[in-house]
Amino acid sequence: MKAVLPLFVFIDACGWEIIKDRPFARDLVPNRKRLESVFGYSSACVPSILSGRWPEMHRNWCYFVYDPKNSPFRPLRALRWLPRAVTSRRRFRRWLSRFVQVRLNFRGYFDLYNIPFKHISLFDFTEKKNPLSPGGMNHGPNVFDFLEIRGIPYHVSVPTRSEKENLTAILTDIRAERIDFGLIYWPELDGLLHRVGNESPDIQPKLHQYEQWIQQIKDTACKHYEEVRLYVFSDHGMANCDELLDLKVQIEGLNARMGRDYAVVFDSTMARFWFFNEVAHDEIVACLEQVPQGRILADEELKKLRAFFPDRYFGELIFLVNEGVLIVPSHMGERPIRAMHGYHPAAKHSYAALLTNQEEIPTDVIAIPDVFKLMIRDAELAKERNEGSSAWLEAGREGSGAKTSANHSQPVHL
Numbered sequence: 507m508k509a510v511l512p513l514f515v516f517i518d519a520c521g522w523e524i525i526k527d528r529p530f531a532r533d534l535v536p537n538r539k540r541l542e543s544v545f546g547y548s549s550a551c552v553p554s555i556l557s558g559r560w561p562e563m564h565r566n567w568c569y570f571v572y573d574p575k576n577s578p579f580r581p582l583r584a585l586r587w588l589p590r591a592v593t594s595r596r597r598f599r600r601w602l603s604r605f606v607q608v609r610l611n612f613r614g615y616f617d618l619y620n621i622p623f624k625h626i627s628l629f630d631f632t633e634k635k636n637p638l639s640p641g642g643m644n645h646g647p648n649v650f651d652f653l654e655i656r657g658i659p660y661h662v663s664v665p666t667r668s669e670k671e672n673l674t675a676i677l678t679d680i681r682a683e684r685i686d687f688g689l690i691y692w693p694e695l696d697g698l699l700h701r702v703g704n705e706s707p708d709i710q711p712k713l714h715q716y717e718q719w720i721q722q723i724k725d726t727a728c729k730h731y732e733e734v735r736l737y738v739f740s741d742h743g744m745a746n747c748d749e750l751l752d753l754k755v756q757i758e759g760l761n762a763r764m765g766r767d768y769a770v771v772f773d774s775t776m777a778r779f780w781f782f783n784e785v786a787h788d789e790i791v792a793c794l795e796q797v798p799q800g801r802i803l804a805d806e807e808l809k810k811l812r813a814f815f816p817d818r819y820f821g822e823l824i825f826l827v828n829e830g831v832l833i834v835p836s837h838m839g840e841r842p843i844r845a846m847h848g849y850h851p852a853a854k855h856s857y858a859a860l861l862t863n864q865e866e867i868p869t870d871v872i873a874i875p876d877v878f879k880l881m882i883r884d885a886e887l888a889k890e891r892n893e894g895s896s897a898w899l900e901a902g903r904e905g906s907g908a909k910t911s912a913n914h915s916q917p918v919h920l
């Protein structure tokens with residue numbers, strides 16, 4: 507029996523609006539707080555949680571950027587001759603994404619999405635490392651670097667495994683008492699919400715399954731650790747998409763030409779532009795100003811959101827649509843989906859949630875990067891108290907040859 511185990515359960519897209527009126531995990535984690543999210547997609551939110559820093563600092567923001575000099579995708583240009591009926595198919599894209607990921611040795615999540623092969627060599631992909639591992643950030647350290655430096659044994663989910671496999675893996679590590687910190691990552695609710703929307707009857711069974719799993723983890727942990735500090739949290743919520751916006755057709759109808767006068771990435775809720783001449787800039791700005799479903803974000807606002815990049819690496823102009831509007835087709839998808847995130851963090855469905863069995867949530871925990879503070883605090887506490895308890899146990903068992911696992915400082919699952 508060890509003294510304490512902090513467990514952080516990360517449920518992707520389990521936003522405040524999803525759980526606020528449900529009794530979700532009330533008995534397990536009764537203390538709840540609404541958290542502000544980070545402007546961007548999971549590509550921005552997850553690294554922010556894991557590093558305690560904002561996109562302006564860690565520079566993990568949007569996946570694709572205009573960077574022809576560093577583009578690793580040049581060989582894919584040959585595929586532009588393939589018929590669209592093949593190249594726009596999700597199955598083909600997914601297969602090719604896996605192939606490219608292995609060839610280019612990208613360690614994080616990778617998808618070619620719907621970027622046209624004609625223009626693919628203009629772009630670079632910004633998440634080449636896996637933020638769920640040590641050294642996984644574009645800039646600076648994350649929680650796993652901290653745990654390794656401090657010699658704290660931990661468990662973290664492996665994104666390529668299923669939720670159930672990750673559950674089994676952490677239960678094994680808990681039973682063996684070989685960890686002082688656990689981080690579970692479950693992504694399936696996000697996918698479900700994208701497909702069915704935030705009011706579907708399919709949500710409740712999924713939440714119920716998570717509840718049962720969390721209960722199972724807690725029950726197991728309580729047999730091996732005197733105190734289990736449980737945190738369930740998310741990165742953002744999910745808004746239903748009730749209005750589709752074909753921004754691409756509007757931009758492509760202008761005189762300015764993609765690749766010659768400007769470059770653009772159409773994300774699902776944002777369009778990010780880079781300009782090669784002033785005429786194109788003025789024409790596109792004039793066009794965007796006439797689009798009532800969204801607005802151009804001023805530098806001042808991006809600075810407030812802590813997603814302003816002085817080198818304009820992620821785009822010289824950021825156009826953001828209103829909550830509930832979906833840009834489609836976009837470079838992220840050819841067809842509409844029911845719900846999306848990546849709207850303004852102040853929009854109703856953007857807010858994330860933190861639920862815990864701890865009586866107090868510190869007042870300075872207000873946004874998702876602040877979850878990092880709790881992780882560091884609790885990991886330190888576990889290290890201190892588990893080392894203390896193991897020293898005491900060692901003394902009690904003197905001569906018995908028994909070894910505790912508190913000195914086991916290797917990462918258990920990476």
Ligand SMILES: [Zn+2]
Nearest residue numbers: 696697700847
């Ligand atoms: Zn998502």
